[in-house]
Amino acid sequence: MIAVRTVRRVLPLAAGTAVLLGAALPADAANRNIAIGNFQWSVQDVQIDLNEKVTWHWVGPDTQHSVGPVAGNTSGIDSDPGTAAPDHPPGFTFTGQFTRPGVYDFVCKLHGIVRGRVTVSPNPGRPEAPSPDPVPVVNVDRRAPELTQARWARGPVLRRARGTLRFELDERARIVLDVEKLVRGRWRLAGTRTFDGFVGYNDYAFSGVLRKARLKPGRYRALLVAADADNNRSGDVVVPFTVR
The missing domain is CATH 2.60.40.420 (Cupredoxins -  blue copper proteins)
Structure with a gap:
């Protein structure tokens, strides 16, 4: 054989x-x-x-x-x-x-x-003849979730670092939110939040507190990544903001 x-x-x-x-x-x-x-x-x-x-x-x-x-x-x-x-x-x-x-x-x-x-x-038999069977196709989700329309609900200037982050998903996913601050021309991680996202529009109430401290005035950016149940991940979606 x-x-x-x-x-x-x-x-x-x-x-x-x-x-x-x-x-x-x-x-x-x-x-x-x-x-x-x-x-x-x-x-x-x-x-x-x-x-x-x-x-x-x-x-x-x-x-x-x-x-x-x-x-x-x-x-x-x-x-x-x-x-x-x-x-x-x-x-x-x-x-x-x-x-x-x-x-x-x-x-x-x-x-x-x-x-x-x-x-x-x-x-x-006819070992060189093509099979009459169709070639089976995979039954696994390989498509990453789509995270779109990401923005701050009331604009990118946050008072006391609080704001509502709004975005849209095409499937349920776990959201990883990294917040980076611009320090001397370089982006540095200020903290991370994870939460569940749902199909359709989502509003996430950002408290402005990371690592047990409120964000200080400055320039920031939020980086959003969505991961579904099969661990397919979207690319980073960047949403800039300023804390005053």
């Missing part, structure tokens, strides 16, 4: 993208594409002919899975030999070529419910 491990570069997709399952086979078998995600194979009973291939695609959101032989499986196909803790990036692929007819059962080393069977007929 022949096994090939690869990592494909995949394009960012929005959260909730559906996994494309294996298409119905024609009358004769063919090479197969199988998605691994949501703790299952997209097709649990795979039918191929002699010398044909199965390519497994780790689509997520769960990716700590392997394709390993159970007792009695003599295919020699194992996506993660030598490790008891498989973990692959979304988009990882592994291909096995089956050169002997038979029934081969596989199971994940970490999750016994992630399992499937490959049945290989003695009929001569």
Whole structure:
């Protein structure tokens, strides 16, 4: 048996993208594409002919899975030999070529419910023919939240360093607010705040107190970063202000 491990570069997709399952086979078998995600194979009973291939695609959101032989499986196909803790990036692929007819059962080393069977007929296969299955797509959110329209609600001049910071989000996210002060021509960190942001317009009441002290008069800038549940992060959004 022949096994090939690869990592494909995949394009960012929005959260909730559906996994494309294996298409119905024609009358004769063919090479197969199988998605691994949501703790299952997209097709649990795979039918191929002699010398044909199965390519497994780790689509997520769960990716700590392997394709390993159970007792009695003599295919020699194992996506993660030598490790008891498989973990692959979304988009990882592994291909096995089956050169002997038979029934081969596989199971994940970490999750016994992630399992499937490959049945290989003695009929001569077409290992170079394209698979009738669509290539599965990743089911992982890779898009960073968008933080826009950031501004001070009553203008950038803050009395006693207090003000309302207004911004808009396109998804729920954790906000990191760094405040920097301009000192002798260089920006220096004055303090940090973190808080939850919600879809739509947000108003954050900035108290002007950082590190247990109120900001003194001077030139400042607020740097906002939004991070979603999948740790996708927006770029810094800079909102300057002056304390008087």
